[in-house]
Amino acid sequence: MWQPPRPPANEAERLRVLAACNIMDTGQDERFDRLTRLATALYQVDVAFLSFIDDAYQWMKAMSGPGLAPVIERRRTVCNLIVESGQPLVVGDLHTDPRLVGHPVAASLPFRFYAGVPLMMAPDLAVGTLCVLGAAVRETSGVDIAPLTDLGAIAMDELDLWKINQDLKRRADTDSLTGLGNRRAFDEELERAGRRARRTGAPVSLLLVDLDHFKAVNDVSGHPAGDAVLRRAGQRLGQAVHRADDMAARYGGEEFAILLPGTDAAGAAVLAEAIRADIAAADMPHPLTGRVTASIGAATHQGAAADTDRLVAEADRALYRAKALGRDRVVLFEAMGEALTPAALAGAEG
Numbered sequence: 001m002w003q004p005p006r007p008p009a010n011e012a013e014r015l016r017v018l019a020a021c022n023i024m025d026t027g028q029d030e031r032f033d034r035l036t037r038l039a040t041a042l043y044q045v046d047v048a049f050l051s052f053i054d055d056a057y058q059w060m061k062a063m064s065g066p067g068l069a070p071v072i073e074r075r076r077t078v079c080n081l082i083v084e085s086g087q088p089l090v091v092g093d094l095h096t097d098p099r100l101v102g103h104p105v106a107a108s109l110p111f112r113f114y115a116g117v118p119l120m121m122a123p124d125l126a127v128g129t130l131c132v133l134g135a136a137v138r139e140t141s142g143v144d145i146a147p148l149t150d151l152g153a154i155a156m157d158e159l160d161l162w163k164i165n166q167d168l169k170r171r172a173d174t175d176s177l178t179g180l181g182n183r184r185a186f187d188e189e190l191e192r193a194g195r196r197a198r199r200t201g202a203p204v205s206l207l208l209v210d211l212d213h214f215k216a217v218n219d220v221s222g223h224p225a226g227d228a229v230l231r232r233a234g235q236r237l238g239q240a241v242h243r244a245d246d247m248a249a250r251y252g253g254e255e256f257a258i259l260l261p262g263t264d265a266a267g268a269a270v271l272a273e274a275i276r277a278d279i280a281a282a283d284m285p286h287p288l289t290g291r292v293t294a295s296i297g298a299a300t301h302q303g304a305a306a307d308t309d310r311l312v313a314e315a316d317r318a319l320y321r322a323k324a325l326g327r328d329r330v331v332l333f334e335a336m337g338e339a340l341t342p343a344a345l346a347g348a349e350g
Contacts, residue, residue: 002102004075005084007055010125014083015055018127019244021159022166024052024059025196031158035130035151036064042147045134046111050155052119052128053083057200067110067133071199076104079116079129086126088117088149092140113138115145117152119159130155175250177227178234186249186257193245193261194301194308201303205268206315207258209237209275212293212327213286214254220287229284229292230254236282240275265300265334272296272330280328293328295319300334 008014018024032050039048047065051058058077060070074080078100082089091097091114100106116131130152173185181189190206197204211233218226230250237248237256251257258275260268276296284292297319301311314333322331 002100002104005080008084008086008126011055014121014125014127017121017125018052018054021052021121021127021163023061023159023162024054025192025199026061029062029162031162032062032155033064035155035158036062039130039132039148039151040064042151043115043132043134045113045132048130048132050119050128050130051079053077053079058129059199061128072105078103078106078114079131082116082118082129083126086118086120086124088115088145090115090140090143090145093137109133111135115143115148117145117149119152119156121156121159175234177230178238178250179231180234180238180256181247181249183249183252186247186251186259189247189249189259190308190312193259194306194311196245196261197301197306198304202262203264203300203302204306204311205260205263205265205298205300206311207260207268207272207275208251208297208312208315208319209256209258209279210295210319210323211254211279212295212323213288214292216288217286217292221285225285232282232284233279233292233294236278237275240271240278263300264302265298265332268298268300269330269332272298272332276328276330295322295327296330297322298330298332300332 036048036050047063047067049060049068050062051060053074056074058072058074058079060068091100093112094100094106094109094114095112111133113134113136114131116129118126119128119130121127130148132148173182175182193204211229214226217229233256234250237258241248241258245261247259249257260271276294279292279294286292297315297317299311299314299318301307318331318333318336321336322329325331
């Protein structure tokens, strides 16, 4: 009877290396699409796919045809055998192969033939697979796996280029004043976080942080003083996020954004209050109020219902409520209740 294979002995390192590639939940890419098309043509099959596999899911970066879900739980995949062993796998008939008896998916697939190779980082870290699937049963002795192995190696060369380009892009996506991500970087990570939430069913939270009465700092103390406040606030916000997928960005002017994939509303509320208190405790001088404070609006979406445009709108609405209530406070969209009147919103400006 089928038992999901145990993770490889180097699972922690494998996951660390995969995370460093920063490729999960990214958009379509012709460099990887063309490899699946080539594999389909070379093996005369119905579909080929290139996937990456983290601790819980197999995610398809590229597919040459229909018939497969874009994501599947790792424990339900045939490819998990490849990750565990680090070796190619060829199955003449997915429905009858004794290695797959009792497998939760294999016998129900519209495919019978399967061949896959690992995508290897370093000498022994299988971070994903390149596979082909055919509707007809095949004799495995006649399958030459070498071309698929070569295509897998090309895929990893492309992944190396991907990482180099990501490093260059990261530099271009950094706000020069604060050292945080800029608006373009935030917008891209927001869309990616939405895709991840819909893929995994996990929550995604957003904090919008506005420095209270910041215009007065520039007007009274001068722009160099304003820049110093932005730099210190950016440093504090950057230190507030610790997980690899979290992001602090300069959203625009004196407004910042904290993106928190995998964080629910309760966790977002705790972090938001910690950030608010930290900004106040930094004792940055303000010409009118004595010290700089921050207002924060927070919103959370869950799983398949995650809508990034609406998430931003809800966090922004919560931010306006925080400002209308007197600033230097946190407001959660989920706890807001009735909408603010236009007059109250007007009073929140500045």
